[in-house]
Amino acid sequence: MHITLGLKLDGRLGPSRPDILGQPVVGPMGLLGLLETWLGLSRPEVSTAQRVTSYLGHLRTQAAPSRFYSRSLQADSVGTSAKLLSWRDEWRLGGWDGAAPAGSPQMLVDMAEVEQIANGNIPPGQAERLAAVLAALETGRTPIESMRLVDPLDSFSRAWREVLARLPGVTAWEPEPQGEGLLSELQKSALGAVAGHLRPLANPVADGSVVLVQASTHEAAEHWLSAYCRQMPTDRLLVCESDGDSVDATMMATGGVSSGFRHVSSLRPALQALGLALEMCWDPIDVGRLVEFLSHPIGPFLRRARVRLAKAVAEQPGIGGDAWESAKQEIHGTENGEAILDDIAFWLEGERWNRDTGAPVDALLTRVEKLVDALRKRLVDDGPLNATLGAAIEQCSAVRDGLLELKSQGAPAIAPRMIEQLLEHATPMSSGNPFAPAQVGCLRAESDAAACIDSADEVIWWMPSTPQLPLPLEWTKSELATLRDLGVEVRDPQNELELLSQQWLRPLLVARRRFIMVLPPPGAEEHPVRQLLLKLWPDLKEQLVNLDAQVSNGFVGTLAENVTRTALPPAPQSLELGEPITVPTTDQSYTSMSELFNAPALYAFKRIARMRPASILEARDGNNLLGTLAHRVFEKLFQQADSLNWTDEHAVAWFRDNVDFLLRTEGAILLMHGAGVSLQRFRSVCEHAIRSMMRHLRAAKAIRVHTELPVAGELGDVSLIGKIDLLVELAGGQAVALDMKWRGDKRYADALHDGQHLQLAIYSSLYQQQAGVAPAALGYFILETGAMYVSAPDVIPTAQVRTPPPAATAGLIEQARASWSWRANQWAEGHIDVVPVGGGEDFNGPEGTLPVNGPNAWDKDYMVLLGGWEQ
Template sequence: MHIIFGMMADGSAYPDFPGDEDGILDGCVVGPLGLLTILETKLGLSGPPVTPVVRITAWQKKLQEACKGSSRFWSASLAADPFSTARLILSWRDALVEAGWHPGSIANPPERLSDMAAAEAALELMPLGRADRLRAVMRRLEAGGRVAIEKLETVEPIEHLPPGWRRLAELLAEGGTKVRQKAIQSPVEASSDLGRLHVFLKQGTLLPLEGDASVLMLKSASEISAAEAVAEWVACDMDGGTGHTVVIAQDGSTAMLDLVLARLSQPVLGVSSASPFRGALQVLTLAFATVWKPFDADRFLSLLTLPNPPMRRKPAGILARAVSSEPGIDGREWKRAWALIEEWALEKGEGDKRKTAKLLDGVKAWADAKQIARFDHSMPSNEAKEIADRVKTWAATLAGEDRDPLLMCVVGAAKALSEALNKLNESPVSKRQIEQMIDASIAEGLGNPEHRAEASRLRAIGTPGALCGPVKRVVWWNFAGHEPAAPPFPWYRSELAALEAVGCCPERPSEAARRQTSYWTNAALAASEGIMFVRPAVIAGEEVGSHPFAHLLAPLFDHEKRRNLIEAKAEAVQEYEVHQLAARTINRQAGTPRATPVQQVSWTVPAIPDLLAELVESPTSLETLASCHLKWLLKHVAKLDAGRIRGIPDSRRLIGNVAHAIAQEVFLPGPVPPGKDARRKAEAVFDRIVEQIAAPLLKAGGANDLISARQRIPKAMEILADILSADGWEIVGTEMEVIHDFGDGLRIKGYTDLRTTHAIHGTGVIDFKWTKSDTRRRREIKDGRAIQISAYSNAVEPGRTLPAAYFMLGQGTLLAEENSPLAGDPVRTDRNLADTWSAVAGMHRSWRDMTVSGVAASTGLDGAPMPDDLVLVPPKKSNPCEYCDYDGLCRVSQTA
């Protein structure tokens, strides 16, 4: 068997196998995990893998056990943050084991090494990690085990391998395996720029680059510009000379480059970085996030709106609508949603009680009020294990026979978490501990399962250290930023002396850094025809610095006269039809420019008398019509919306909803309560209502808004109660429906926030508003454009114009026109409510007639057609168009 071994060769590596491109039998290119797997199989040591989270929790228990009756160097840290402490000290322990540490081998160990030995001896043996597996293989080889490996070639010089792996190579050599360093460097003519680069790296001799295109620094302002240039460079190679070109994806992903390659009909590279944030992997996090107090409506909504939610789509959609309307538990929308879900279960169950119950149980397991928002800062371990097992079962079921990679990754993560909780054997388990365990379970993440490499002689690897053989060309993609820093070296000199005395020599950071530098050097020395360093200034929206290897190469590129020959701008490829780049000629065709859409003041619409005949207006839709005819037509007649993903309302809307709900409980039909009683009642129900319909305000980020609402809403209830009782009003009801047909095609439907009655003035209507300022509503009344309250004042008791007012909850002001019996804060007006409604009815008739004639007007634009007799003229475009979803159609925001 012929093996090429590199410390960075687990995963994507080049080449795929030893030998030439025709293939080889019984040979492979592997990294540490791959080599261990081969050796364990040959030596009969194979066993099930153990996930990091299980090992960390097992080590945590050992640390805790070692602390009983003794003070250890980790005791204080372990008490404050057990999981993070265990993870850190486990990394120290594994590094020692890999370097050859045996507990008890040091006669009089320093304190920290003595404590580490005590932890190792506590409880049962540690689940095997990479270091333990390495030592087990070495013990078997030392005992005479044979592995039948003919040749082992190392990418790194053998003396640069970490101590444990260096010793493994020696043991294999002693067993008859030919062990040597693989020749990666390519022979290059010293007269070329690439040859000068090689001479500089090998000998340190500085020979200025001449600019023969064999070495090029390609700079760009952004990653997309770099991708365009590199993809064009690849695509113009019509003779197939791309063969044996390796792309080093410095950040572990070729996603941006692949997008452009695919557009140019080139095979994609398919390298994607592993991420713990991919779709289904978040179910494990979301499943736990919903059980903590306060209720996390954002996370719960994210769970419900996943492409494959953990419950049936219909009930998930019903609950999502409820939570996005009233984010809380057990509010009105929540109860209405569960009533609909029960109806759905009965329909799906087709009369079978067991089937119906099973459907409901499937939803309740994830979304029952008794299942979510139960725990404060900890939960019983058996409860946590049940949640993990539920996620595992869901993912395994959904994965089915196809064994979707992403879902199987979820299965593995949930299983690991369940095993870790079982290994921890603690009850209760803190919220922080569970979150840390979840992070550790999904930390490795998964590459994009849909991002696959296509057959090509252009190859990609995720790190320079994975380049394990000579290659013609190297393209170093995203040659910027910094390599991950080496972990800190924790050992004191006295501890190192004690360890080295017994043959345990942990690798020092300087040795790891030297090996890392050799990876960069080897990547450049492996190229025989050319190397291109691709250096964007911005990657993923963030500015990046120079790569450390760039600092080493700086003397070669520090040549003002030839800089234009050894450096290039990626954007130049987009500027010219013919452009030379890295010894290739890129030919591009100029595109035909297209005229951009222009502003359009009117639109031709089809005859829609049937839609208009069925249309029922609301005060809100009439306000829209008064601002823009086109918007009204699209939104309220055609029902065309922006198609946004469901989301949680902002704090302003949440507080407004809370105020409306509190008013319903404070102002019951009958006499108006005294102001102080109204305030006490509002304060008493405030917390319950917030939990039911505005739970996001209870999160840390909502503290300011919550405090403000807690002070201002009860105060507003007191002020309103005092105003109404002082003027002799009584309460008729809250949230009362209003439906009326005014004739001539105008029908109204809505809900009055508060309806009152008076012995002299009769019925009154009050509409609640929560805003930062009352300026807008005050101006509406003054200008005779208070459409909302004018609609209600004329629709509640047809034939009469009732007193109506806005009550501004934030300011505690009752705004109404002068001489209105509801005018707590009178506003002098140009048009009373009766005249306003007459103007609204006329406006509706005029715009309706224009619609029937087949014309829609973009009234936010100058020159838009308008009816001649219009009283309510749309305001200037800066007002109604500021937050419009349809401005992309009329192009109101486009500069003329």
């Protein structure tokens, strides 16, 4: 067997151009796996999370206050363990035996004392596995006949060099220019420059074998690449070190094929499931994460049930409110409803733990196991998801191993930050997009310049920009000197940088006929190879092909053409349908009636065509939520027996005793971390509003208060329904209809005074039809200030009177009736007005109708369907 080994070949994509058998191309971890298999040393894979938590136990055992890491361990235990374990593994690969002689720096002494108890008692890392391989090679045999190293031998760690020394036929591979003609001259000059002999080219590369390409956006460049590769087939290698998944997506969408770039991401839906599930352990609940957990495509119980609950939370942000219980009743009536309700009780209605003190390990383990069972069941039921669910199950197993290790160490509780870090270390590094594999006929591709070792007629290096440079060493000069005295080989960042400069040349060197560098959009950092090419050939920048501007260029012109700009259609002033439309006349609300009056096209979209914009489930917040919660406070307050006889302090005491339950079930956003100011504001406003309301009601000698009172009646031939926020019954049979608003004193006081209180007028008419008598007064109660504005004097003595013009309420009803008739007649003629936001006199109806104000700004998602997008 003939093996090719390189430091960056573990992530090689391929496919290889020649058919090869018995000639694997591998990186260090690939070769280690082969050696362990041949020597009988294979073992189950150990997750990083398990190794980190295991090492953490030994750090804690040695965590005296004098240790250099003690304070870091106390602040961030898992992060500190991961960092120190990486140091320890690096030193072991460099030859450290775990010792620190007398007089060594304190850091080395502390690490050595931890190593005395950790060595052999933590899952093996790469160094321990190589040591076992080295020992087995003394007596064991491998089928290796030769070994070709594409990176210098001294770039491998000491442990690897000791293993390679025991393998036969190890030879070095030296990159050579593969190009023809002028391209070959450029390649030789680049090699010389890296070796320290910078000599600009004597002759420009004018034969088109070197091309720089640039577009203003990534998307434009991706579309060019797809068209170019389809129309000019050749033996081509695509080198894409970042955003390869985006390139693949565009290639497939435009008729090409995917090269299978593996973009590792913890954002794969299956890999988010565990984090969201464990987030449900904490108190206070994060409402945003709760909605994500419920609406996420992958979860521990049926998605259809979770989406119903998500809608309930979006309506009433919390767990246990009326909307939540209603959703549970619906779920109970479905197939396996009882089992689903048990799952809901376990995941969402059970015990929670404080975010600062953490949760018991056993509780977290139980949740991990239940999620694994759900994922395995789905793995059986849903074959297409096998790849992504397999990675999620692997992630769960790694977190479970880490938690079991912490449990064996006697960890009392696990905080959210530790869970997040375990998830980070447990996420499989192979968790690329399982639905974007390499397809038949794909380009040869590589995701690292160092993996370009096979030549190709054409090489396209996709948007090289900011390179990842070697990290500086993290130890002091005295610590490094001691390590070297101990025979430990520590990596040299300067040597690593020199190796990188050689590896960066490989895409250029393997090009036989043409080398194309697709530059990132302007403004990105220039890659060192691009800078080198401009040093060798300064006029190269003049040869840059601009994909946006140079459509006539022969290199681009066959793939694109200028498109004549066409103006977008303006919004029409009306829709002429050519046939009559009947306006619905049953169970209309004030909202629907207002839409018909002010924006009939909007009414047609919503109420006739029943169109709905795409929406994202999210819990309400801001003043909208605060107003809704305050309405609920007064609704519950006046449901209490004899509440009208309470003192202000009694009513406020009731509020303080009951507000926490209301917030947990319907306003949990205000209980979240960081919402303290909003919570305090809500409590303060409600207490002030309760005191103010009780004083107003006492002054008016109110005998009963109805909240959310349903009313129904007729407006001409139209049946209307609605709910009055507060209907206050007074002695003598009088009543006052009040609308509660969170804020807006001046706006609503002026509306009442100017006779623009249409909604209250409609409700007054409906109440009169229902009760036989009109309310004695109409008004607004402003929660934020506690102010009350009413339309008549001497009804509520403490309220501020804003008397509308004479007969204003009856006039509004007549105008509403006329507006309805006007719109109905228009529709009967097949004519629908298109009113822009803001309305205007040009859109008003005949005399006696209400002014037309146009749609609300938030309804533009409907109105853009009619055109006028540029306005």
